[in-house]
Ligand code: FES
């Protein structure tokens with residue numbers, strides 16, 4: 062199959078790579094760019110393990126073809142740390158016990174970041190709605206919601 | 222070296238490390254994407270393997286033609302069942318499962334051939350070219366039918382589809398019923414359930430520098446896999462080395478399937494000399510992996526007017542699917558715990574696990590008891606209603622306490638804490654007020670209900686098998702510490718707990734300790750991490766190893782502090798004399814001193830579960846050494862126009878001994894509860910004549926964040942003398958009684974009891990499941 066060239070920005074870094082046109086963004090990120098923090102759980106847009114942020118929105122990267130991401134800004138879990146410091150969401154996930162097997166965690170973090178980028182004072186039910194597309198089999202979500210709520214408070218400068 | 226003087230205020234008493242909500246050591250890797258899962262592995266030159274599954278649920282394999290596939294570009298090898306160099310079949314209880322099917326296929330998930338090619342795409346294309354010639358056999362898909370005379374047999378030579386029947390016999394069942402004032406007879410069924418770990422199975426195999434075969438992957442039980450793979454290849458266990466990667470969940474699921482995948486990859490790597498890797502898609506995983514056993518249960522229960530139980534009789538038929546896996550033990554646990562955590566003198570139960578041509582079933586969090594708990598706990602509520610006793614009260618009148626006998630006649634020498642657990646759960650969910658309110662007819666389409674359920678659980682393997690675990694603790698000369706156990710972490714947090722135990726024993730900061738995942742080349746076989754044995758077995762082994770190392774440290778510390786060893790206290794990296802806490806020696810200095818004197822700060826730990834006596838012939842005795850106890854309470858709203866059930870509130874109250882890490886303890890509770898809620902309301906694998914209709918999460922419904930309530934957890938702490946620092950186990954109890962509580966709440970809300978799970982919209986609304994017309 063004829064490969065096509067794709068240019069995009071991943072975690073602030075510009076990348077240019079040849080890619081099969083039918084490849085999903087998920088496979089492109091994992092196999093071609095070696096970004097393994099993006100996880101593969103169902104490949105049909107149901108589990109959210111493959112969530113990344115594309116141009117400010119959380120999307121399922123298994124449901125997007127790589128060429129559709131031409132010129133896009135992508136953030137994966139690897140891009141959350143800033144200058145060696147964990148993002149408040151990452152810290153909160155650790156502290157609040159929101160991580161068990163961790164397979165849903167990257168997707169969960171990115172969906173949560175998109176929520177908090179738009180709304181720093183979400184209610185618990187808004188948080189639940191936001192992450193409803195991210196399945197977690199381990200935690201029962203309670204400690205995940207705790208963590209997101211806590212991070213929101215930290216980020217808005219309030220007293221958590 | 223000279224001891225120093227302690228800074229004021231440094232002296233602490235009580236536990237320094239355990240019981241503290243320390244964060245998990247693995248969580249930083251997991252929030253940054255650095256954690257390496259099986260599918261993240263690759264090696265230069267690695268081939269990609271693709272499996273070919275059966276096309277029929279039951280057929281004889283007459284011929285497998287691989288010639289076309291072999292000619293496909295990029296293909297390096299194709300293997301079939303005839304290529305097994307050693308033993309063709311494996312199994313924990315009965316060795317009936319082929320690594321690659323060779324004579325027959327017995328379910329749709331059997332692998333008949335595997336292709337290894339340069340790329341994934343080539344492997345897939347070539348796999349489609351493997352031609353198998355089948356002689357189709359009649360299949361059997363209902364275990365109750367499969368038990369009957371004349372049913373098609375999965376294993377002709379066995380003459381029956383029934384595996385090893387299990388029983389419980391205690392007291393005199395006829396006398397029990399004759400003394401009863403009321404007798405209830407009910408039937409219940411539960412469906413096939415998918416583990417639904419978020420990470421599908423994957424592995425990588427390659428030949429090591431010393432010629433042995435190394436596998437890395439999502440192995441739940443590395444030692445089991447190593448045995449199976451070595452036997453399949455016909456080589457020594459020492460020539461197979463398994464390293465598990467970070468597991469994206471397992472819940473009992475990544476067991477036999479990983480042994481099978483391991484055999485195939487190991488064979489392909491030894492044939493081609495190249496590394497070979499493989500990752501199942503979600504659809505592959507649904508087809509190939511084992512499930513939770515469907516149970517078909519008949520119960521007859523007798524009680525006195527005051528609600529006290531006098532007889533429990535049950536017959537449980539378990540659909541084991543194509544292979545035995547853990548079938549008989551799942552049935553055994555189901556019936557041992559199937560009379561509830563109650564004082565009942567007369568019990569007569571049978572458990573039959575039966576072969577069918579459905580997907581095979583095996584271990585899944587709960588292991589037989591979530592199913593029987595649904596039955597016995599429903600019956601407790603039916604009794605309560607008929608006898609006009611409150612559901613909490615009827616349980617309080619029956620629960621086991623220290624010194625009482627279990628339904629198998631075992632004297633319980635530990636505290637159950639059930640009274641307190643029931644009371645805290647009831648109070649927390651506002652039982653009295655709500656139960657009364659929802660008992661009277663409710664206006665409008667939305668009806669509310671509240672339900673409670675309780676259970677006991679035998680810790681670890683008990684009557685299911687020999688139970689031992691290993692660990693090692695090694696202090697490096699810089700004061701850092703490595704701990705390893707044969708117990709593996711599936712995501713439940715063993716790492717943190719093991720680290721905390723070592724730190725507590727050695728009196729050091731937990732940050733000094735690092736935990737390495739089990740590597741079969743470096744640590745003795747510790748059996749499988751199943752049956753919630755992680756904390757109890759692994760924890761005890763780690764504690765043993767740490768205590769042996771501590772003894773060496775104390776010997777030197779005693780000299781330095783001029784104090785007898787038994788008078789030295791250690792915490793927070795400081796060793797000091799109890800009666801003279803001003804003089805101290807720091808942990809690092811002490812290690813230095815030991816290094817200088819060539820004292821090896823390394824040791825192995827080993828823990829064997831105390832002996833119990835279970836009489837398999839008679840079906841009576843001590844089924845497990847010790848038990849844990851749980852209570853769940855749920856409040857639901859049912860929309861009687863749509864059938865939708867919402868769990869509004871959920872309280873879990875557990876006595877699992879001491880909670881070594883409260884944050885993780887609660888995490889297990891909530892995760893377990895959510896799996897139980899899924900079992901009650903959503904989850905079911907649809908099958909048509911052995912063919913799965915649910916192959917991914919579009920049709921298989923898992924609870925989302927919007928479907929689950931704000932869980933509340935209570936820790937009823939009754940430290941167990943045999944557990945490490947009094948801890949027992951929680952993984953499974955957390956899940957096994959949740960469904961029962963939800964179904965009891967649902968019954969109060971609607972006045973109708975759903976006895977065939979799950980309580981999906983149509984079952985709640987119509988009282989039955991809409992079945993599609995059979996194809997003619
Ligand atoms: S892998 Fe993309 S949603 Fe599941």
Ligand code: FES
Pocket residue numbers: 159160161162163164165166196197198199200419469470712
């Ligand atoms: S932590 Fe395992 S799936 Fe969420």
